[in-house]
Amino acid sequence: MARCKECYSVITRTDAECYICGLPAPGAKRSFWRRIQEPKLAPVTPMSNMLFVASLALTVFSFVAPNTMPVSVGATLGGFLFVARIVSDRIALRNQRLALRPIEVVREDY
Numbered sequence: 001m002a003r004c005k006e007c008y009s010v011i012t013r014t015d016a017e018c019y020i021c022g023l024p025a026p027g028a029k030r031s032f033w034r035r036i037q038e039p040k041l042a043p044v045t046p047m048s049n050m051l052f053v054a055s056l057a058l059t060v061f062s063f064v065a066p067n068t069m070p071v072s073v074g075a076t077l078g079g080f081l082f083v084a085r086i087v088s089d090r091i092a093l094r095n096q097r098l099a100l101r102p103i104e105v106v107r108e109d110y
Contacts, residue, residue: 002026047088055081 002011002025004018011018011025018025058077062069 045088045092048085048092051081051085051088055085 002013003009004011004021004023005026006023007018007021009018009020015025017023055078058074058081062074
């Protein structure tokens with residue numbers, strides 16, 4: 001069994017990385033289909049909920065309206081709501097990452 005170079009914990013032959021500190025195991029090959037990615041934690045925001053309700057209302061309106069709405073108008077409005085939802089979710093995700101980033105504290109010795 002190998003040992004981690006950073007924390008000196010035991011690493012078996014099948015381990016690709018150290019479970020304590022997360023560094024790659026010495027001599028381990030990383031396969032490209034098992035890439036470790038940071039999970040995206042997309043928060044559900046009030047704006048996202050409002051856009052979802054607006055798309056539902058647009059769908060119901062298109063079925064109930066006395067005059068039929070042209071397909072181009074419905075597709076344009078639906079596309080606009082979809083893009084607005086994606087943009088609002090990305091802004092919320094960026095704000096969440098900014099809130100969760102580590103804080104660097106400078107210590108001054110007097």
